Amino acid sequence: MDSEPTTTFTIGLDAPLTGKLADLGLGIKFSAELAIAKANAKNTVPGVRFVLDAKDDQADEQIARSNGEAFVADPKVVGVVGPLTSSGALAMAPVLAKADLAEISPSNTAPSLTWGADYRTKGKTRPYPTYFRTVTTDAVQGPLLARYARSQLKAERAVVVSDTKAYGSNLAAEFATAFEEAGGKVQLRATIEPATTDFSKLVRQIAAVHPDIVYYGGEHPEGGPLSAQLKAAGVKAPVAGGDGLHTDGYIKAAGPGADGDLASNPGISVEGLASAFTFLDDYQKAAHPEAPGPFGPYAYDSTWALIEAVARARQVKGETGSGAEIRKAVAEAVPDVDFFGVTGDVSFDEYGDTRNQVASIYQVQKGSWTAIVPIGRLRDL
Structure with a gap:
């Protein structure tokens, strides 16, 4: 019998929840909530209850950086979904990488985030080892x-x-x-x-x-x-x-x-995907004030990838792992995540990019x- 939750882990989320891009940010937030609700209901990671800490960056890179620092300071945060914008990610990624905190974005498309700023002239060099994304570039x-x-x-x-x-x-x-x-x-x-x-x-x-x-x-x-x-x-x-x-x-x-x-x-049209039907139905039943938008399905898969990574990390570190130890183990487990999600196959290459390059x-x-x-x-x- 699966154990009842005895440990609470937090998944951070950064997106514009107010302002001109709030429609996109809220679609990301509500989709992440669906993934967490499913994981908790099914006790996907035995003994673990997940909660979401959604922070509003207002599409401002300096706020995104500050939010990243807040996630790092909270020992219960084991991973972060977001940010929405590439500018926000460029500000947040070095902060999270320094703390061994995994970050999976459902929407960033700037190639430099995974290939380095000089990829056109010097080739690909991964700048942030804990940064990943579920969309192509x-x-x-x-x-x-x-x-x-x-x-x-x-x-x-x-x-x-x-x-x-x-x-x-x-x-x-x-x-x-x-x-x-x-x-x-x-x-x-x-x-x-x-x-x-x-x-x-x-x-x-x-x-x-x-x-x-x-x-x-x-x-x-x-x-x-x-x-x-x-x-x-x-x-x-x-x-x-x-x-x-x-x-x-x-x-x-x-x-x-x-x-x-x-x-x-930077992804596929999920409306015709059988893998997305349950997600879209659940989202509609939840009666959220904003549609999932183009990045909601990728936010769901980003959140689920972190949940899968937590499950792998717990297998390595055991049920007593916490704080810096577990978040580093989660970041190390993300590259091995491989599942069929709402948007299709979810896995990452050596740069942290999705292998699903469509x-x-x-x-x-x-x-x-x-x-x-x-x-x-x-x-x-």
């Missing part, structure tokens, strides 16, 4: 959409815009490089500051070069208004971007002209996102 989703634009949309001329954050600038660079490698031409590169609302000067510059596609590396609070202002100025080219645009908030901000716009996602492409059709490439691999386009 901009090195996959950026080129995938670029190749789709060339092969399927027959786009020849592109404008590439990005914000100044790690996520947006990396994603834009990956798209631009792949678009030109596929025979297209980037006619204009531009950078905007986060929180920009008036794009009138940029819109005039874009309109003057008559692009076939406008790619925006950044998030929906800026991407949506940019699309709306481009369409209002008569620019008919679709706006495209990464997972930062793949939200209902983008469609609301972009307005009726959003139909035809595109977004990639992405998807969505298009706004009749006011909602529709998967047009549910499962995409670079070799297919």
Whole structure:
């Protein structure tokens, strides 16, 4: 008979729970709660009860760093899910790595988090040994959409815009490089500051070069208004971007002209996956105020990966392991985690990246996102 819980372990979670990106952050939080509730109900790790400590970073990297320091200071925290943004992860990862505290993100896509800042010129070097992620990177989703634009949309001329954050600038660079490698031409590169609302000067510059596609590396609070202002100025080219645009908030901000716009996602479209049916049903039954969004399923799998790692660590350290000893054992166990989750196979390579290197492409059709490439691999386009 399984033992009743005698030990409580905390899984930390960092995401924007308030502010402009709260819809994504809350989807992550509620999904992690489902995983923990299931583990507790089934006594998945005998003798252990899990609790979630969800902290709000407001999509601010300095707050993310402070939250990371708070997780490190709490001896009951055995692992962390998050952050949402790559900028937040770049601030938090060194803090957690120094404390041997495992971190699994359901949404970070900057390649430098696992390959190092100089991966383009010096090759891959893993900077943070306790950092992992369940989604693929901009090195996959950026080129995938670029190749789709060339092969399927027959786009020849592109404008590439990005914000100044790690996520947006990396994603834009990956798209631009792949678009030109596929025979297209980037006619204009531009950078905007986060929180920009008036794009009138940029819109005039874009309109003057008559692009076939406008790619925006950044998030929906800026991407949506940019699309709306481009369409209002008569620019008919679709706006495209990464997972930062793949939200209902983008469609609301972009307005009726959003139909035809595109977004990639660093993972697969789970709506048609049998493995996701139970998760989606449970999420709906819980009547959360926000949808799981593109990262909820990956947050569930990130949380479950930590739970699996705790189970492995307990086998190694025994039921008396706690504090720094158990969290180090958990971090050492994550690379051996291998299970079939909501999003498919969940396991990690030597850099901490998911082995499930697929992405998807969505298009706004009749006011909602529709998967047009549910499962995409670079070799297919």
